Amino acid sequence: MNNNLQAKITAWEPAAVWSDKGDGMFTVPAERFRDLAVRLRGEGFDFLRSLTGMDWGEEGFGVVYHLESTATGENVVLRTLTPERENPVLPSVCDLWKTAELNEREAFDFFGIRFLNHPDMRRLFLRDDWVGYPLRKDYDPSLNPLRMSNEVAKDSTASFELMPDGSVIRKRSVLFEEEEYVINIGPQHPATHGVLRFRVSLEGEIIRKLDAHCGYIHRGIEKMCEELTYPQTLALTDRLDYLGAAQNRHALCMCIEKGLGVEVPERVQYIRTIMDELQRIDSHLLFFSCLCMDMGALTAFFYGFRDREKVLDILEQTTGGRLIQTYNTIGGVQADIHPDFVRKTKEFIAYMRPKLREYHEVFTGNIIAQERLKGTGVLTREDAVSFGATGGTGRASGWACDVRKRHPYAAYDKVQFDEVLFTEGDCFARYMVRMREIEQSLHIIEQLIDNIPEGACQVKMKPVIRIPEGSYYAAVEGSRGEFGVFLESRGDKYPYRMKFRSTGLPLVACLETIARGTKIADLIAIGGTLDYVVPDIDR
Amino acid sequence: MFDFSIITSWVHGLLTSWMPEGLAIFLECVIVGVCLMLLYAVIAIVMIFMERKVCAAFQCRLGPVRVGPWGTVQVFCDVAKMLTKEIITIRHSDRFLYNLAPYIVILASLMAFACLPVARGLEILDFNVGVFFLMAASSIGVVGILLAGWGSNNKYSLIGAMRSGAQMISYELSIGLSILTIVVLTDTMQFSEIVQRQADGWFLFKGHIPAIVAFVIYLIAGNAEVNRGPFDLPEAESELTAGYHTEYSGMHFGLFYVAEFVNLFIISGVAATIFLGGWMPLHIPGWEGFNTVMDYIPGFVWFFAKAFFVVWLLMWIKWTFPRLRVDQILTLEWKYLVPIGLVNLLLMVIVVVFKLHF
């Protein structure tokens, strides 16, 4: 963060304390935090990149906020905390940044932090009958044996408000009335792309309310990371967004390398960039296929899958895996590229371009597809920023949110490519962004594939990796948005806290805004074009 | 062209020489009924196999290959599996309607199936308002689908059934209009007569522009009528899991499944009959040698060839297009197909009155 901004924030809020460890962040007392947040929001910090619940032990519970101004590109990291361990209460910022709504529910779920004036303080991932808060350091796992009873769906939610005398009261509000026609879409449903569940209140075919339930594939990866050494944590990232294994792992490696201060060789940077882009093509082809399938064009689905197979073949030959690639390592990559890699990639680029034309002929141009996608599910730019809906979704709404442009990493500053932007924000724009991005990815790979510099593909690392005390954040442009890793280290060989900024959670958060008032068929199209991947939402 | 009525009258003569006429007619009805149902089952099996193979070919796949040569035994195995599966009863469902629904659907389909003139002299139901009977009989099917949706006590099923109701009732109109266009040209409603009048040329060619427009409208509306893609909203699997037949299992589901495929065949068969000359061979005026060769091909081969060609066309359409939305389906019908159909009917009247047809 630049000194100018640092001075400004200190002037606005003298109680904010700057700490230099790691990336550096401000610590703001809980009672002063809300004012500073409002101030920052007013000063143009409209994008809440990441919200992380924390248990600092003695210091108490708190939240780390990563803010960015979309206009100036300035970043600021804040934290606020309360020493209260029994009933921690913090102010909510979900009215300033809508993405905080689900993220604060996550923090409540994992740490038991109650957010004042948050309208919907339910657990997000875990069952309602879960005992305790699992990411607290003093949590006892034996409290929650495997439950054999069904979870009863609740039709009400709670919120917490501060009374003038300083006490906190709990208010109950109703989600679905008795007479509403509520249907469950998911957790087992062909169009949710995994185990995501929506409770949808219908009026005929029209959606009146939508309530997303996450957590059906929650594995507690963040908790697991706290007990694993840094190289061991890498294996888990491939299992977050299974269509962005290379990118996820890239982000975690970048974050650890940043903490260690390791400079990665140029060759590795190039290979990682190419792998990321191949992965992006893979993911976008799957997006195309699944969208077609959701819309009923099953044949186009097979065309997409047929061509995705070629990408997977290339990835498999070099990395040894198709979905779970385990390729990036701390300070390098697992193995050098396969001798056939360059030739095969070039062949693929030549093969892919005519196929893209075919996709456009069979699906994009089709009047039925156009009628169904155009004008449905509009997300405004303002909402996209507020929800933090990055990736293709944000760019379809006209928000230049590409991490590759905002914070260039790996070899992205050495290549020419366009950030595909649309302004409509509807399903068709979201679809077209991704189709154009395939072309851009091919273009990026073309520029790099012949120029991979010679050199080592792995930096020699110490047998035991310890990251200096501090907190670090690194982000990559995943297949469906900004994938970030927030790492807090206390100098051990295990991370103290590791948080993954999900690319899919903001997309689920904005779903209710987009889908309200549309038809069931539109919900499927919206879900398809938002392109979320459930293991990435649930983590 | 071989006349099958020789065989049927021979059978009739044989039976009446043995037994009183009333009993003979009763026995004939039973035989015909059994034959009809056998043919129905065979067609269903052929259609399912064809669907799987054709759809696979469009999708760059091979389709079933394991069971039997080229996977031909696959469908028989599926049928055997379906027959042995348990029929599940759903709690809080309307048991009577729930169990009745598949039979109504299959009954409607069977009645419509009986109207198809397969070859000369092989008409089962053939009377002067055959076209009306076909349309009346086939539209009973929607009742079965509505009952299935209602009786299942499942919200998805109900939505699917409602969609189906709205869709099938709307598209019946277009089907009626396009058939009526041809009726104007032929001035008969008897299927055997309709076929006979195409001896000198199929109506698709005789009626030229209005007939072609009617043919296209008929194919679109017919596709919608049998709930197949791109009009498969009632069972849109990515939206409503399986729509109105979500809760059915075993042979109850099988009946819906079979009825859907045979309905597709019926739609194609009717299209073949009224637009493509039914069992009439292809004759090109002036090419006498060609015409005699064509005459050697039996009528039922012509009929099935034409019907399956139309089936293939409809499959091609189904496996290419994405699904429409419910409001778009109604827009297509009421803002496009019905007005065009009406104008087309008027055009046909003008063509017939001024003898502009061939």
Place this chain on the structure above:
Amino acid sequence: MSYIKGLFQGIGSLATGLKVTFKEFFTPKVTEQYPENRATLQMYDRFCGELTMPHDAEGHNKCIACGLCQTNCPNGTIRLTTETVTDPETGKTRKRLVRYEYDLGSCMFCHLCVNACPTGAIRFSTAFEHAVYTREKLVKQLNR
């Protein structure tokens, strides 16, 4: 007017789609007929099927029973049973491998064991047909 124009444009777009699928109807199919093609099916040599411990012609492996693979495994997939033996010539004691157990069912294929191995005693094979009836059968002994 726009009604008619829209109508024809719509029909045109549908015809384009039909053209593509018609072309694909006649293109060679891409289905791989597994298991019929087992004989010709070639996996990429880097494919991670399962962990193996190569043995030379005399049945020796390179494992020195250091246990690095076991400590590096995030899932507890590898279990080593070792014994201490005294070399009769030099009199030094060293560890010797008795049993190398590998649980394929919990392996994440993260490569940490292979990377950690100082002698290259273990590597991934390309075998991929792992289906068995019980989980116990997935636990394999790698040394001979």
